[in-house]
Amino acid sequence: MxxxxxxxxxxxxxxxxxxxxxxxxxxxxxxxxxxxxxxxxxxxxxxxxxxxxxxxxxxxxxxxxxxxxxxxxxxxxxxxxxxxxxxxxxxxxxxxxxxxxxxxxxxTGLLPTDVAATLASPRPRRTLPTVLRPEQAALLVEKPAHRPATPVSVGLASPTDPPSSEDRPGTGASGDTDAAVRLRDRMLLELLYGTGVRVSEACGIDTADVDQGRRVVRVRGKGGRERTVPYGLPAQRALDDWLRHGRPVLAVPDSRDALLLGARGGRLHPTTARRIVSGYAEAAGLPRTSPHALRHSAATHLLEGGADLRAVQELLGHSSLASTQIYTHVSVERLRAAYRQAHPRA
CATH class of the missing domain: 1.10.150 (DNA polymerase; domain 1)
Incomplete structure (x- = not known):
């Protein structure tokens, strides 16, 4: 095989x-x-x-x-x-x-007829994704600036993690490394929430993929498809701090062009990125949160703010509009909850 x-x-x-x-x-x-x-x-x-x-x-x-x-x-x-x-x-x-x-x-001629063409699929029960409120998302992405680095945020690989280039030793004093890791963590969180990219896409970004003048980043999604995604001023400030004061501390020869680095200089691994997000969410007292929850939150907040569904589809890199429409249901559920809570005749 x-x-x-x-x-x-x-x-x-x-x-x-x-x-x-x-x-x-x-x-x-x-x-x-x-x-x-x-x-x-x-x-x-x-x-x-x-x-x-x-x-x-x-x-x-x-x-x-x-x-x-x-x-x-x-x-x-x-x-x-x-x-x-x-x-x-x-x-x-x-x-x-x-x-x-x-x-x-x-x-290819192996089957005389397409025997499964009429096969029906069981319709899966579609559950609404976990979505943070805007103030919760803001609290999460700002948490690295208000919290000293810990083993969770430093991103050291555990024995059960996939092999990663993070396992190589880095450079810089411990204090400098801790400060650089916090800047990396802030950059990661701003990137995930500010653009709605998948965690694998975020970890795959190279420095050359970022156009700071236009404030857009090129990402490679499923099936090798590329798309360009804009990011806002908070992400730009986090990017500036990371590139000037964080990345040079963690970078080693093997870092190459990777934008986000692990604490030991290799390209940040998605497993480590997931642990970073969940660690800061726990420290902020938020519900269990993953990078994909930040993606869900970004899409929902865009739609609630008046964004066109097609535009959100392009931002998220969905090949089908049906995949994006789930976020309209999230917004409706929030509207219903607010109505039940506030309306005297709910």
Missing amino acids: GAQGPAANGTRAMHDALPAPLRDAVDEFAGHLASVRNRSAHTVRAYVADLVSLLDHARRMGCTEVAELSLDTVRSWLARQRTTGAARTSLARRAAAARTFSAWAHR
Whole structure:
């Protein structure tokens, strides 16, 4: 399965137990997702794991070639997933994986017909995202300026974190490093809330991606798609402080052009960034908060402030407007809550 194969040993064992024609189809499909569809490694792993599960189920029903796959087989696989307790969101994703594979296999001649074209997906229950109030978001992004650095904000990797270039020693005195880390933390928080970018996008920004004259930053999103996102004056001030007084303290030769650095000079890892956000939120007495909650908050506050839904879609990098519309529901729920609380006839 190569680099595109699933990491789970159980999935790999199922893959290796498939008949050769099915195994080859899995590998070719993984390559198609990665190189042609330009899907992320995470998406490829998820789809391949679902496909291996489907084809293992088909093998148990006597299927030895892709051409023998039928709609009934796919439906019985999903039914079995449901009886074993799979969530509706998981079933919807697995149905999508089956449809994608079926369409690809038909185009490539492995299937005589697109057997899963009419496969219905269970509609997942859509929960509203966690959103901070504007004053809570302001309290969070300003917290690094009012709090001494701690192991949470310094961003040292724990033994369970993925390998990171942060593990290399940095330079500078301890006091200088602590001050630089606080400036980094403030920059990170301002960037996440001020632009609504994903945490992986924020950590992937290089210094050359920032146009300070126009106050915009170029980010690379899902599928390698690039977009340009504006940021405001508070983020600009945090950026100036970080570039002048913070980044030079933490930078090492291996830092290269990374905008956000770990405490030891490597590019900041998304796992560390998540810990930074949750640590400051806890210190500020806020609800459990993640970088994605800041993204949700930014989108909701934009819409509540009168921003056009299409503009918010572009800012967030959503390929579909349906993904952005969830934030209109958040705003309506806030309106309802305010009405219930304040109106005498609520």
